[in-house]
Amino acid sequence: MNYKIIRVNVSDMTYKREEIPEKYKLLGGRGLTSAIVADEVDPKTDPLGPANKIVFALGILSGTSAPSSGRLSVGAKSPLTRGIKEANAGGLTATRLAKLGIKAVIIEGEPKHEDWYHIYISKDKVEFIKANEHANMGLYKLIDILWQKYPKSGLVGAGIAGQRLLRNAGIFGNNPENTDPGRYAGRGGLGAVLGTKKIIAIITDDTGGERPKPVNEELFKKGRDKMVKALKEHAITGGKAGTDEGALKNYGSNVLQNIINEAGALPTKNFRIGYFEGAKNISGEAVHELVDETNEKFGADAEGEYGHACHPGCIIRCSNTVPDKNTGKLIVSPLEYETAWALGTNCTIDNLEQVAMMNRICNDIGIDTIDAGNAIAVAMEAGKIPWGDGKAAIEFMKKGYDPDDVEGTTFMHGAKVAGDTWGVDRVAQVKGQAFPAYDPRPIRGIGVTYATTTMGADHTAGYTIAPEILGSAGGADPRELNKADLSRAFQSTTAYIDQAGYCLFIAFAILDIAEGMEGLEETVAGFLGKEKYNITEVGNKILKIEREFNKNAGFTKEDDRLPKFFREEKLPPHNVTFDVTDEELDAVFEKM
Amino acid sequence: MNIRLKMYASLRKHLPGTEIGEEVKIEVEQDSTIMDILDRYTIEESLAKIIFVNGIHKTVEYVLEENDLLVIFPPIGGG
Ligand code: SF4
Numbered sequence: 308m309n310y311k312i313i314r315v316n317v318s319d320m321t322y323k324r325e326e327i328p329e330k331y332k333l334l335g336g337r338g339l340t341s342a343i344v345a346d347e348v349d350p351k352t353d354p355l356g357p358a359n360k361i362v363f364a365l366g367i368l369s370g371t372s373a374p375s376s377g378r379l380s381v382g383a384k385s386p387l388t389r390g391i392k393e394a395n396a397g398g399l400t401a402t403r404l405a406k407l408g409i410k411a412v413i414i415e416g417e418p419k420h421e422d423w424y425h426i427y428i429s430k431d432k433v434e435f436i437k438a439n440e441h442a443n444m445g446l447y448k449l450i451d452i453l454w455q456k457y458p459k460s461g462l463v464g465a466g467i468a469g470q471r472l473l474r475n476a477g478i479f480g481n482n483p484e485n486t487d488p489g490r491y492a493g494r495g496g497l498g499a500v501l502g503t504k505k506i507i508a509i510i511t512d513d514t515g516g517e518r519p520k521p522v523n524e525e526l527f528k529k530g531r532d533k534m535v536k537a538l539k540e541h542a543i544t545g546g547k548a549g550t551d552e553g554a555l556k557n558y559g560s561n562v563l564q565n566i567i568n569e570a571g572a573l574p575t576k577n578f579r580i581g582y583f584e585g586a587k588n589i590s591g592e593a594v595h596e597l598v599d600e601t602n603e604k605f606g607a608d609a610e611g612e613y614g615h616a617c618h619p620g621c622i623i624r625c626s627n628t629v630p631d632k633n634t635g636k637l638i639v640s641p642l643e644y645e646t647a648w649a650l651g652t653n654c655t656i657d658n659l660e661q662v663a664m665m666n667r668i669c670n671d672i673g674i675d676t677i678d679a680g681n682a683i684a685v686a687m688e689a690g691k692i693p694w695g696d697g698k699a700a701i702e703f704m705k706k707g708y709d710p711d712d713v714e715g716t717t718f719m720h721g722a723k724v725a726g727d728t729w730g731v732d733r734v735a736q737v738k739g740q741a742f743p744a745y746d747p748r749p750i751r752g753i754g755v756t757y758a759t760t761t762m763g764a765d766h767t768a769g770y771t772i773a774p775e776i777l778g779s780a781g782g783a784d785p786r787e788l789n790k791a792d793l794s795r796a797f798q799s800t801t802a803y804i805d806q807a808g809y810c811l812f813i814a815f816a817i818l819d820i821a822e823g824m825e826g827l828e829e830t831v832a833g834f835l836g837k838e839k840y841n842i843t844e845v846g847n848k849i850l851k852i853e854r855e856f857n858k859n860a861g862f863t864k865e866d867d868r869l870p871k872f873f874r875e876e877k878l879p880p881h882n883v884t885f886d887v888t889d890e891e892l893d894a895v896f897e898k899m
Numbered sequence: 900m901n902i903r904l905k906m907y908a909s910l911r912k913h914l915p916g917t918e919i920g921e922e923v924k925i926e927v928e929q930d931s932t933i934m935d936i937l938d939r940y941t942i943e944e945s946l947a948k949i950i951f952v953n954g955i956h957k958t959v960e961y962v963l964e965e966n967d968l969l970v971i972f973p974p975i976g977g978g
Contacts, residue, residue, distance in 0.1 A: 542948070542974035551909040558908055560977030565907045565920060569970045571954040587920035591977070592908060596919070625977065644977050770978055777976050778948055785956075815976040881954060 310410035310519075313433060315426060317504045318416035322433045327410060333835055335367030337393040338806035338849050339411055340382025344391055345852045347415075350859035354386040354500060355472055357417030361500045363400070363463065363509070364412075366808010370405020370519050373531050373830045374538055375810040377402040377618040379463065379480070379492065386474045387496035387678070387721055388738040388763040390857040394497060395805055397617030397626075398480030398490035399461030400509070404428070406516030418505040423470070427457070429512040438507050443467055443710070445671040446488035449508070450481045457510050462488075464508030466673020468719045469498025471710060475682070475721030476502065477675045483619060486610075486628070487640040489666075490617055493675035494765065495740060496721070522836025530829025534813070535622065537823025541816035544623045548614025555625035555812065556614040558591030560644040563744070563772075564652070565590045570776055570785070571881045572749040573648065574742065576655050576694060577684040578735045581746050581878045585657025589647045593659055594627055605635030615641065623812050629663040638663040639670060645766070648744035649680020654687060654700060661697030668704045674719055679704075681722035681734070681741035686714075689729040735873075738763035738866055747869060748878040748885045750775050752783065752790035752797075755887055759867045759895040760798060761853035767811055769798035773818060780818040788887050791894035798895070799846030806849060807831050847899055854896055867892050900965040901926055904936070909973050910947075913940045927963060934959040936969065948974040 312325045334342055340362045352358040361383040368376040379401035385392035404412070407430055414426075423442045427434040441449055446466045453462055462481040466488070469476035476498030480490035521527035538544045546553015554562050567573045568586040575583040587593065598611035611630030616622075628640035642663055650669075651662040665683075669676045683700050686692050691714065692699045706715030717728045722741040726734035735742035740763025747754025752771030760768035771793050773779035783793055804811055807827065817823035824842075832840040857866075873885040903922045906914050914923055927936065937947050937959065949972040950957050963969065 542946075543976035551912070554908060554973065554975040555977065558975070558977075562908055562975045563977040566949060566972050566975060569905070569907075569951050569954060569972075587918075590919060592911070592919045766978060772978060773976065776949070778974075779976070782956075811978075812976065 310408050313409055313412045313428065315412065315414045315433070316416040317414065317418045317506070320435050333837070334806065335369070335410065336364055336378065336380040336395065336806045336808050337382070337802060338845070339364040340380045340393050341391060341849055341853050343411065343413060344382050344384065345856045348384050350384070350856050351861070352384060354384045354389060355503050359384050359500055359503070360413055360415040361497060361504065362411055362413050365401045365405050365410055367806060367831055368834055369401040369808040371521065371834060372620070373809070374535050375621040375623050375813055376808045377620050378808045378810055380805060381478050381492040381497050383497055383500040384860070385495040385497070385763070386499045388740050390738055390763065390860055390862060391761055391853045392495035392497060393762070393805065394478070394492035394494045396480050396490045396492040397621065397810070398463065399483060399618065400463045400480060400511050401808065402619055403461035403511040403513040405519050406513040407511070408516070408519070412509065414501065414504050414506060416504070420505070423505055423507050425508045425510055426506060427510045427512070430515040441507055442470055446479050446673060447671055450485055450488050453508060453510060454485045457512055461511040462508050464506065465498040465501040466671070467708065468673040469502040470507065471716070472499045472502045473716065473719040474499060474724060475674045475678045475719055477673060479670065479673055482617060482640060486637055487670060489640055489670045491670070491675065494677065495763065498673055521834040523833040525833070526829055527833030530826045530833055533822045533826030534830060537816040537820040537826060538622055538813060541820060543815040544812060548624070555623055558595055559613060559625045559627045559641065561591035561594060561642060561647050563644045564647060565592065566776065567745060570749065572746045573652055574735070574744065574746045575652055577653060577688060577733060578742070578746060581749060582880055583652045583655065583657070585655070586652055588657040589651040589659050589662050591644070594629055594642060597632060597659065598627070598630060601630040601632060601635040609635035610637040611635060617641065621810065623810065625812060629659070632660065639667040642666055645744050646676040646680070649677045650683065653680050653684045655695040656697040656700060658697045661701060664701055665697070665704060668701065668707070672707045672719065675721070677743055678721035678741045681736070682718050682725040685722050685725045685729065685731045685734055686718065688731045688733055691729070733872060735870060736764055737869060738862070740764050745772055746878055748873055748883045749881050750785040751788055751885065751887050752785070752793050754869060754873070754885050755790045755794040755892060755895060756798065758869050758892050759794065761850065761857050767801065769794045769801055770811065770814065771797050773814060779815060786883070789891060790887060791891050791898065795895045795899060798850060799843050801846070802849040803842045803846040806845065850899065864893055900929060902963050902966065903968045905968070905970045907970070907972050908975055910942065910971055913942060922968070931963050932959060933957060933961050933963065933969065942971070946973050947971050
């Protein structure tokens with residue numbers, strides 16, 4: 308397929324349809340966003356300045372019949388970490404762009420105007436649509452308005468936070484039903500970069516487009532069938548919603564809430580304790596029960612759901628819709644583990660309805676939930692909100708709607724800025740990005756990933772939890788200290804999966820089922836018309852490009868460290884500290 | 900002797916009438932292994948994918964002690 312790149316220049320509001328340079332032909336997703344950012348953005352540039360660019364890129368397989376492959380990567384120099392950033396999400400845009408033959412959209416330049424615009428992309432044209440009336444509008448309302456005019460379109464963009472250039476602004480995405488803007492490429496403040504370009508939304512209409520065709524159809528299909536088989540067979544990715552089988556389809560990613568808690572590694576009260584009594588109340592099991600109850604009570608009017616797909620073609624279907632228990636109507640979709648932890652457990656809030664509402668506010672104003680939850684914990688440290696008070700937390704978050712409210716604005720910059728502003732030292736972050744839902748003291752490998760990934764503290768970048776806690780790939784002892792090799796292997800495989808456009812959750816199946824792993828390589832090789840496409844080699848190459856960018860941005864080994872309190876303060880109930888040596892951390896990239 | 904038992908996700912059906920995460924006290928014979936408990940509830944070994952005793956991973960051969968907290972999960976993933 309002859310893909311093109313759309314390059315939008317907001318300095319003069321023009322665009323070009325470019326051929327894909329030879330050197331990018333085998334890239335997609337994170338591989339492509341990171342390569343373009345590394346080639347075109349000066350690592351030292353101000354991330355909120357005119358020289359930064361934001362890149363949207365489909366995975367190699369997005370839009371094809373490969374299962375769960377419709378992810379969209381977004382990349383730029385991050386306003387949060389000041390390093391390179393890629394975040395990816397489901398939603399509709401990747402598969403829509405694929406059908407239009409567009410591999411990437413690059414937005415660059417410095418607007419010479421004060422107006423806000425949407426970019427409308429269809430088969431024949433790219434249009435700029437003036438959208439001042441949509442500025443500073445909540446995203447639930449915005450996506451609703453946009454679908455009235457552009458039904459079935461894929462929507463991604465910057466919400467209120469991004470338009471105000473705040474550092475925890477995510478890139479929202481509408482879900483397939485357009486009931487929620489919650490398909491976020493949330494991390495790293497990418498929404499603020501789009502905000503600097505005065506763009507609110509990218510609207511993709513794939514009418515008249517066609518599904519991309521693999522170069523080697525036979526190899527692609529062989530690989531796809533292996534992948535489908537592995538995903539269906541595996542107990543985590545397979546099964547059926549509403550039955551005893553299929554962890555992700557029934558409980559979603561939030562099935563982890565109870566297990567990480569029972570492992571004594573669930574960060575509670577801003578990483579003070581590894582166990583939260585109330586975790587069960589906001590767990591995937593609790594959402595499952597609530598959905599069943601409200602579906603029974605409200606019948607056809609009920610909107611609660613589990614086993615939901617975040618994009619067309621996902622057969623794992625880990626997504627959900629949390630219903631209001633009194634009406635059965637949607638509060639938010641999805642509620643993920645990381646979010647329930649950040650907004651709930653980490654702030655000692657165990658009321659499911661309140662946590663869902665907090666998630667909804669994040670989605671509406673356009674911020675990443677993980678950093679938001681850490682920022683609320685920081686506000687609790689500073690005495691601005693009582694610990695565990697969900698009602699007060701909701702009121703506090705609503706300050707974010709008012710551009711003149713200083714506390715609300717600080718909160719929307721994320722945990723690090725909030726800590727610096729409010730005089731709170733206890734902020735769990737690396738490279739300015741706040742920690743996800745696993746304490747690295749009892750689970751050492753994930754700490755190695757937090758410290759060393761090019762992304763700032765990020766669990767998805769090298770998800771060692773799979774072997775360390777969940778027993779995948781033969782298992783690994785969570786307390787073991789030599790985790791450089793494990794973290795590197797996961798970081799590399801992840802980069803490859805991200806590049807292919809597959810959802811990371813295919814990993815659970817392919818780590819255990821050899822045929823699935825073959826399917827991964829064969830689908831990619833078949834689509835590109837290559838004989839082989841080596842997973843580790845390609846993964847490492849992406850990591851090296853990103854690492855080099857960060858080095859030139861001024862990062863040193865000292866940036867690959869966890870905050871001191873993880874080494875000094877014992878985490879109950881197991882009373883352990885993070886004891887991995889600095890040499891071991893450095894070995895992740897030195898030995899690559 | 901007595902031990903404490905919890906089961907999550909799809910295994911909860913083996914402890915009917917309990918809340919999510921509720922701990923059940925059960926009496927077991929001295930020197931019982933985790934495998935004995937699985938047999939007692941007719942849980943296939945492959946479904947007891949993740950087992951913690953007092954918050955530490957254990958395998959089915961582990962011999963239980965008085966007041967141990969045994970927590971069993973089926974194969975699960977997320978993140
Ligand atoms: S497994 Fe979940 S997150 Fe991944 S693509 Fe499917 S619905 Fe989306």
